Amino acid sequence: MAKMFGEKALELIRELHRSSEGTLPPYNDDTLRQVLEEMRALYEENQKDVGATVAGEQGLFAGVQFRHASLERNKRCLLAYLYNRIQRIRTMRWEFGIALPKDIKENLSEQEVLWFNKYSKGLGDYMKSIGDAGLDLTQDMQPPKSLYIEVRCLVDVGEFETEDGTIILLKKNSQHFLRRSQCEHLIRQGILEHIV
Amino acid sequence: MADENEHEEYDSDEEVEMTAADVLLKLEEAWLNEKFAPELLESKSDLVECMLEQIQQMEENLTRCKKGDFRIIIHRMELDRIKYIITSYLRIRLSKIEKFVHHNLEKELNREDSESSKLSNEEFVYAKQYADNLESHLKSVAIKHMPPNLQNFDKDKTAPRPNLESYIFLKVTEDQEGVMVEEETDEHENEIINLEKGAQHIMRYKPISKLVENGSVSLI
Numbered sequence: 138m139a140k141m142f143g144e145k146a147l148e149l150i151r152e153l154h155r156s157s158e159g160t161l162p163p164y165n166d167d168t169l170r171q172v173l174e175e176m177r178a179l180y181e182e183n184q185k186d187v188g189a190t191v192a193g194e195q196g197l198f199a200g201v202q203f204r205h206a207s208l209e210r211n212k213r214c215l216l217a218y219l220y221n222r223i224q225r226i227r228t229m230r231w232e233f234g235i236a237l238p239k240d241i242k243e244n245l246s247e248q249e250v251l252w253f254n255k256y257s258k259g260l261g262d263y264m265k266s267i268g269d270a271g272l273d274l275t276q277d278m279q280p281p282k283s284l285y286i287e288v289r290c291l292v293d294v295g296e297f298e299t300e301d302g303t304i305i306l307l308k309k310n311s312q313h314f315l316r317r318s319q320c321e322h323l324i325r326q327g328i329l330e331h332i333v
Numbered sequence: 334m335a336d337e338n339e340h341e342e343y344d345s346d347e348e349v350e351m352t353a354a355d356v357l358l359k360l361e362e363a364w365l366n367e368k369f370a371p372e373l374l375e376s377k378s379d380l381v382e383c384m385l386e387q388i389q390q391m392e393e394n395l396t397r398c399k400k401g402d403f404r405i406i407i408h409r410m411e412l413d414r415i416k417y418i419i420t421s422y423l424r425i426r427l428s429k430i431e432k433f434v435h436h437n438l439e440k441e442l443n444r445e446d447s448e449s450s451k452l453s454n455e456e457f458v459y460a461k462q463y464a465d466n467l468e469s470h471l472k473s474v475a476i477k478h479m480p481p482n483l484q485n486f487d488k489d490k491t492a493p494r495p496n497l498e499s500y501i502f503l504k505v506t507e508d509q510e511g512v513m514v515e516e517e518t519d520e521h522e523n524e525i526i527n528l529e530k531g532a533q534h535i536m537r538y539k540p541i542s543k544l545v546e547n548g549s550v551s552l553i
Contacts, residue, residue, distance in 0.1 A: 169475075173475070173478045173479065176479055176480055176483070177480060179480075180480035180481075180482070180483075208480065208483055209483070212475075212476075212479060212483050215475045216471060216475060216476075216491070219470070219471055219474055219475055220467075220471070223467065223470065227431070246474075248470060248473060248474050249470075251470075252466060252467075252470045255462075255466045256463070256466060259459055259462040259463060259466065260459075262458075262459070262462075263427075263455055263456070263458070263459040266455040266458075267381070267385070267423065267455065268381070268382050268385040268386075269382075269385070269386075269389075270389075272385065272419070272420065272423070273420075274420050274423055274424050274427070276416075276420065277413070277416050277417045277420045277421075278420070278424075279417075280414070280417050280421075281410065281413040281414055281417055283410075284406055284409055284410050284413065301400075317413070318413060318416075
């Protein structure tokens, strides 16, 4: 079966394209290595042909051009794959906070985790530098509709102290009427559920 | 409105040329402009800082109030709304800075001293750090392992750039005469239009980008 150059690289792109926006498929190290291997092989063929042309052989130029185009295509697909994964991981910092859920973290490569931590740190430094006391930009992500909201607790958490000092017992299925700004991050983590 | 009470209480504290209500209006305008403009606009960090100070003062005052006072609820809602506008404004800027990071840094490095910067100092630091992080990731994971002649990472060619030709809605805040609008098609030459105060239009962003900058139109 005739193989086309750039097929493996396209597989990576398809994998991302098929997965839905908020999800991240596991880091496909295998396919990535195969693409790099293909690039290495193409390059070596080209080196051979260039050497032969210098030595006087004719008619090799088309082949060299063709392989070079495949090399560029592979490079473009790889960079697009990596860049788009980074975009999704970036969104997760805003959705989940500094600590990623375990099942999502499993899908990241080591370097992507490293990128995520550096991104988190950069973001944290920036937020601290706003105004006098810093400003947490990951709060107040929705326009406020009301001051207090009705929430139901989904998990047993125990005691929770509100802003004005009152202590609330967060037991599973208990309902509370709390300040929206205090519940926001608990709702995002899945501990509380907003009752509409 | 709650705003009037606020500015009576805090205006005397500092030598402000605008009342707190004015600052908030300007901030809202900056927020909407930033939201609808395809490129990063000038940083209004002085408005943000001023508003943050106001919020701090308001919160302090509220803690001193008698608990159960009805007005506390109204004021807290107001504070929540203002905090939302501020955080949304800064978030929109951050996402544009990240999306067009190379373009923005390039503009910043090439600008003349007379032009003002689109990035605040803190945003510049953030943009640099983000660009470095991204570049070192791509280089160490992929580019380093590629054949030698492909290892150049030409950011100028591959960087995403904002689409200045996108269409936006605008409202005219000050009369403008003789605005030059180039037609997309080759048939018409540059067309000159007059913008009347209060009128609303839909057009490409590029011809009116300067007008957004100086405040004669605002995006809606």
